[in-house]
Amino acid sequence: MIGWLQAAPLTLVLLAFLLAPIGMIVVVSFWGANEFAIFPDFQFDNYAFLFGSEVTYRVFWATFRYALITWALTLAIGFTVAYFLAFHVRSQTWQIALFLVCTIPFWTSNIIRMISWIPFLGRNGIANQTLIDWGLIDQPLEWLLYSDFSVILAFVHLYTLFMVVPIFNTMMRIDRSLLEAARDGGASGFQTLVHVILPLTKPGIMIGTIFVVTLVMGDFITVRFMSGSQRANVGRLISNDIGLLQYPSAAATAVVLLLTVLIVIGLLLRFVNIRKEL
Amino acid sequence: MEKRPFSFYALAAFFALFVLFLYGPTITIGILSFQGPQGGLTFPMRGVSLHWFRDLFQEQAVGDIWGAFGRSLALGLMVMVATVVFSVMAGLAFRKRFLGSGALFYLAITSLVIPSILISLGVGLIFNQLGLKVHWATSGFGSQLTWTLPFGLLIMFAVFNRFDKSFEEAARDQGATSWQTIRHVVLPIIAPSLIGVALFGFTLSYDEFARTLLTAGSYNTLPLEVFGMTTNVTSPVIYALGTLTTIFSFAIIGVFLLSAWVMARRRARRGSDAGRGV
Amino acid sequence: QDIKNITLRQFGTGVSNLNDVAKKVKEDLGFTLEMTALDSDSVTQRAATQPDSFDIADIEYWICKKVWPTGNLQAMDTSKIKNYDKIVGIFRSGKLTPESVIAQGTAPHTVGFVEGPDGKTFAKEETGWMTLIPTIYNADTLGIRPDLIGRPIESWAELLNPEFKGKASILDISSIGIMDMAMVCEAMGEIKYVDKGNMTREEIDKTMAIFTEAKKAGQFRAFWKTFDESVNLMASGEVVIQSMWSPAITAVKSRGIPCVYQPLKEGYRSWGGGIGLSKSLTGLPLEAAYEYINWYLSGWVGGYLMRQGYYSAVPETSKDFMTADEWGYWFEGKPAEGDITSPTGDKLAGAGETRDGGDFYERMGRVACWNAVMDENQYMVRKWNEFIAA
C-alpha cells in the first residue's frame, strides 16, 4: 500500500508521458494524412508504404550500422577509461574529480558543441591544417567532416560516458584480491584482464550497451548535423516526416523503430539483471 | 609512494587523450569565443577580443538567450527536484515487492530506451488531440521526466542495493516512525547519492533537445533557442555562452571539491580510532 | 483595457523575427511583441498544430498553403490595412507590372486571398480577405565564391558541374530544394517541366534520379537546412557553389569573404513571407495586431529589411526610412556612393559597388518560379527522403 503511494508519482509520469504517447503513436500510425492535417482512420497505408519502400530497409540498416560501430568504439574506449579509473586511480576523491571533469563538456549545449566540430574538422579546419603543417598530408582530408566518420565521431563523443559509468560501477565491485589471486596464479596483466576482469565486468558492459545502442538508434539531430544532412537514419526519417506534418507516417516508422529497439534491449536484458548489478 | 607500472602511464595517457577528445569542442568553442568583432563561427580568428562576451549580455538580433536560459534553468531545477523526489520515493517502493512492480520496472526501462523523438511526437500529439496547450512547464516538463526518472531510479537501485537495512531497524527500534526514519536516517545517509541524482537530472534536462522539440510550446528552452538562432546569422555569441557555461561548471565543481576537502580536513583533525583495537 | 498591456506572441524563422522589430514596436505602439525564432520545420509544425502557442505567425506563402486548411489562422480584412493599395502587385494580382507573366509555383497571390472571413478555400483574385499580409520577399539564386571558382557562372546547371565535385550544396527543405533541382535540371536540358511548381510523378522521379546520381558521385559536400549552416559552409570554404539566401550572402561578405549572389540566365526562384493571425485572436489583441500590421507596412521594418537585401511589400513607404544612397543601392541597383551598412552597422559594400542582379524590377521581373507545394507533395516528400538516404 505504502509501496504504491511511493511509486505513484513515477507511475503517473510514465503513464501520462510514456504509455499514453506510445498508445497515441500506435493509434495515429493507422490514421490518414493530407497536406495539412491528420484524420482518424484505420488504414495500413502507412505501414504498407513503409515496408514497401526499399529506403526503409536501407535506413534501418544504416541505423544498425551506426549503432554497431558506435557501440564497438564506445565499448573499447569506455572500457579502457573505466579500467583506468577503477584500477589505476587509487583515491576516491580523484576518481570523483576525474569523473566530474569528464561531465563538464555536457553542460554546454549539444548543438553548440556540434557546430564547433565544423571549424575543427572542416576542409580548412584545425585538424586538416595541423596535418598539412606536419606534412602528413598534402590535400585536406574531405572525409573528416560531413561523413560517416564525423557522425560516428560525434556519437562516440556524446555517448562514451554512458558506457564508462556502468562499467566503472561494476569494476568497483570487483574484489581486489581476485586480481592478486590471478597474479598469484601466474596470469600476466593481459591475462588477468581477459580471464578475470572482462568476464566480471560483463553486466556493466551490458548496461552500457543498452544505453549506447538505444541512444544511437533514437538519434536524429547528430546524424543531421554531422553528416551535413547527407546521411539518414530512422530518427531522421521520423523527424523529416514530422517536419512535413506527415504524422501518421512518422508514427508508423516510430512504431517499427520502437519495436526494434525493444527487441534488441529485450535480448540484452536476458543476459543481465539490471537491478541486481547496479 | 609505490612505483607505478608502465601500464599506468599508458592508460593515463589514453585517459588524457580521451579527456582531450571530450574537450575538443569545448576548447574550440573556448578559443573561438574570443573572436574579434568581425569574426565568425569558424576559423580563422579575426582578431582577439571580449566582444562576444559583452555581446552576450546585450540583446541579440534574433532570439532571447537569457529568457531561454532562464526557462532552461527553471525547467532544469523543476526536473531536478522532481527527479530526486520521485526517484527516491520509487526507490523506496521498489525495495519491497508490490503488485505491478515488475511491470513498472519494465515501463521505466522502456522509458529509458525509447527514442526521444517518439516521446516528443507522442506527447505533442496527445496534447494536440486533447486540446491542451503545450508548455515547457507542463508537457515539456513531463517529457523530460520520462528521460531523467529512469536514470534516477537506476541510481536509486544502486544506492539501495548498498544500503544497510539495519539502519532502519535501528531507527524503528529507537522509536522513529516510518516518516522519521526516512527523514532522519535514510535521507541523510543517501544524501551524497542524491546530489548525484540531482546533478544528473539537471544536466540531462538542461541539454535535452529532442524531447522538448514538440512539447515546449510558445517559448523556447535554451537548446531550442540556440537551434532557432541558427536560422539567422549565428555569431560567436553562442560560443561565448558555451565558454561561460564551462567556466561556471568548473567553478561549481571546484567549490564542491574544496568543501569536501575542508570537511575531510576538519574531521581528520578530530582524530580517528577506526581500525585500532581499543 | 489599455492596449499597452497587451502582449502579442509572434514566431517565425530567424530571418524576419528580429528583436529590433519588437523593440521598435514597443517604442512606437506601446505594446509588447514577443519574438520566438524557430527552424523552418518547427515553424510549419507550430502553425499547423499549436494554434494556441502564438498570436502572430510569420510564415512563408507556400507554408500558408499547407497551414490555412487547418483553420488555425483567420482571414484579415483588407479594408483595415491602410497601405493595402500600395502593396506590390505580386501579392495582389500576381503581376509585378501589368505586363508581367506570372511565374510557376505557388505564387503568393494564389494563396493570398479567401472568399470571406471564414473562407476555407483560396480565391482566384483579390476579395478583401487576406490570408497573410506580405512582409518580405526576395528572388533567390545560387551563391558562389568567385575567388575559389575563378570564372564566370551563368547557369543553374553549374551546380552539378563535376568541376565542383565535393564543393556544392543545396538546401534540405524539400519544398524549396525541389525547385532548385528543377531549375538545374531544366538548365541542363534534361527535363522540360510543364509546371515546376506542380510536377508530375514522372518529373519528380526524373529530377530525383539526376540528383541522386550526382549525390552518389560525391557532388555535394553537405546539404543545409538553416540559414546559418549555409553561411558557415560558404565562409569556411567547404562549398563554393550552392543555393543560398540573400542575407546569407551579405553575412559572408560582411566577414570580408568574397561571395556573389550570382544572377543566372534561367532566372530566379522566388519566395515571399507574410504575417498571419491566429484564429484565437479577438478583441483588443486583434486590434493591436491590426495596428502592428499597419505599422509593419508603414516603412520602418521595410527599410530595415531592405537594408539586409530583402524587399519590402510596400517599397515606397520604406523609402522614407532609407537614405537616398541606400535606396539607390538596394532598390534601384545603382552603384553605392558611400559605404553601405547593415542595420546593425556592419559594412556590406563600399563606394562604387552595385548589387548583384540589378534593380528591383530586373530581379523580381525575372522570377522563374516560386517556392511551391505541389499536388504530389506527399510523393515528392517521400522521394526526398529517399534522396537524403541514398
Place this chain on the structure above:
Amino acid sequence: MRTGNDLELVHLTKRYGETVAVNDLNHVFAPASYVCLLGPSGCGKSSTLRMIAGHESVSDGAILLDKSDISAMPPAQRGTAMMFQNYALFPHLNVRDNVAFSLRMKGVDRETRHRSADELLALVHMTQFAERLPAQLSGGQQQRVALARALIAKPKVLLLDEPLSALDPFLRIRMRAELKRLQRELGIIFLHVTHGQDEALALADEVVVMNNAVIEQAGPPREVWGAPRTEFVARFMGGHNVITFGTGKVAVRADEVRLAETGIPATLTSVEYQGATVAVSARTEAGEEIFAILPEDAYFKSPKSPGEGVTLAWDEGRMHRLQA
C-alpha cells in the same frame, strides 16, 4: 518464580514460507538475568531475537513482557531495545546525536536529550568521543556507543545479536567483561545471541541452547555444560566425548580422560598444544574418536606423536548418561 520484569515466550513460532525458523518456543527468562542464546547457524536464534524486538512479525504465539503481550506493538513501545551485530550507528550523526536519537524522535528538546546522552556516554566511558562520527571510532568504541544508544530508552530487555563477532579476539574478551558489568549495574534482562559456547559460559546466568528451531536445553551454564541432556548439547558445548555403549550414549568430559596404563586402547590421531593444556584425540578400536585434555606437564613428561598407540581411561563415576 514469576516476578515483575520477566520475559516469557509462549508457543512462539516463526515461519518463512515453508521453512519453520522458530518452532513453538516456550520459555521464561528470569528478571535481571544475563541470558545467552546459543546454537548452530540457522537454528533460529536471530529470528527469535528479532521477533522479540519487533523487527519480524510473529507467525504464532505470544511474547509476554511483564505479563502483557507485546507481540503486536511497534519496536519502540515494547520496552525492548536491540543492539545490532554491525552496530548500525547512523554514519551521519556524531556519537552524542546517535545516542540521543530516540529522544529526538520523541521531540525532547536539544539540551535535555544531550544531557541524557552524556550520562549514558559516561556509563560506557565514551564521554570524550561525543563529538566524533562513527567512522572515526574503533570497533570497540563503536560497540559502546551502540550500547549507549540501545540503553537510552531505559529498556527492560536488551537484545544483542552477536554483539562481539565483529571484534578481534582481544577486544572481544574485554568487551564481554564490559557487557557483564553493565548488565549487573542496570539489573535488566540481557538476551545475547552468540555462536561461541565459551562466550556463553563466561557471560550467562542462563544458557539457552537451540537447535533446529527448538530449545534443546536451558539452564545455568554449569548445569548445561556439566550435565548436557542430549548428544547434541554435549557435542555443541564442547569439551565432551560422546561414547556409544550398547545401552545408549554417555558423555565424558575430555578433561576427565587420562592416558593411563590400563583402559581402552586407541591410536593417537592428533595433538594440539593449547598452552596450559594439550588436547589429544585418539581413535579407539571401535572407530570412535575420543578427545582428552591433558595438563601440559603431564603430557610432556612422555609426549606421544600421532600414530602411536595409547591407552585411555576415566573414572566410571564421571560418565554421564545422555537422553538422546
Place this chain on the structure above:
Amino acid sequence: MRTGNDLELVHLTKRYGETVAVNDLNHVFAPASYVCLLGPSGCGKSSTLRMIAGHESVSDGAILLDKSDISAMPPAQRGTAMMFQNYALFPHLNVRDNVAFSLRMKGVDRETRHRSADELLALVHMTQFAERLPAQLSGGQQQRVALARALIAKPKVLLLDEPLSALDPFLRIRMRAELKRLQRELGIIFLHVTHGQDEALALADEVVVMNNAVIEQAGPPREVWGAPRTEFVARFMGGHNVITFGTGKVAVRADEVRLAETGIPATLTSVEYQGATVAVSARTEAGEEIFAILPEDAYFKSPKSPGEGVTLAWDEGRMHRLQA
C-alpha cells in the same frame, strides 16, 4: 641447520610513506614447518606475508627461498602461493576451473589441467563439487577450493592470511585440523597469519610473535607460551599474569595460581565460568589484576562472588623472569 627448501628473510623492511610496517626482519623458516605468524592488529603480519607472496614490493632487504633471492620476481615464479582471507575465488568460474586457473594461464591444455585440478580436488575432498560455482558453496567448502587452487602450482611455501577468520567457530576448528593434515602430507612450509593465539598454539611447529613491525619472539609453541621473553609476549599469548616486583617483571601462569589459605590478599573482581575451568580475577592491594584459572570442581567447592576477599598463592618455582 639450513637445508633445501627453507625460507629466509634478510633485513626485510616495508615502508608506506612515513609508516614503517615491517622493520628489518631477519628470520629463517625451517623446511616443511608449519609456522604461525601472530600479533596484534597492524603489527605488520599481512605486509610481511604479502611481500613474500610478491603482492607488495620490498622496501629493503631480501627474501631467500632455497637460497635464491625471490624478492624481485613476479608472484607466480617465486614458488610461493597465497590463500586469501576471503578466498578470492573467481566467481565466474566453476570449482574445477578455479583450481585449474594457473595452468590455463600457462597454456596447459584443457584435459591435462582438468586432470590436475581433479587430483587436487580429491586431496581436499571436494571432487563432487567440481562443477559448482563458488557462490553455491559453504564457507568451509570455499576454503578447500581456495586451498586446492593455491596448491596446484606445487608451491614450496604456502602463505595463508587469516584463512580461518571467515568461518564459524566449529568449522574453524575442523578446518584447522585439515590444514595441519595437508601440511604434513605435502611437507612444505605453511606460513599462516592469525590473530588467535589458540590457533597458533594448536597448529604451529613454530610460532612467530610480531609487535610494532618487529619479531618479538619466535620458537616452538611450547617455548613461546611456556617461556615468554617479554611482557608483551606473556600478555599477548594469554594465560599469564605479569607481576611487577622491585627487581623487575615476572610472569606466572594463570593455571598455577591457587586460592589458598596463605599468600597475597586480594579482592575478587570477576568470575568467568569456562566449562572444565573457572577463570577468576582479583585485584591485589598493590592494585595489580591477577588472573587464576581454577579447576571447576575445586572452585565450586567454595564458590566466591566478586567483591569477596581471597588469598592468592603460587609456587615460587613457577615464576618466570621477563626480559622486558
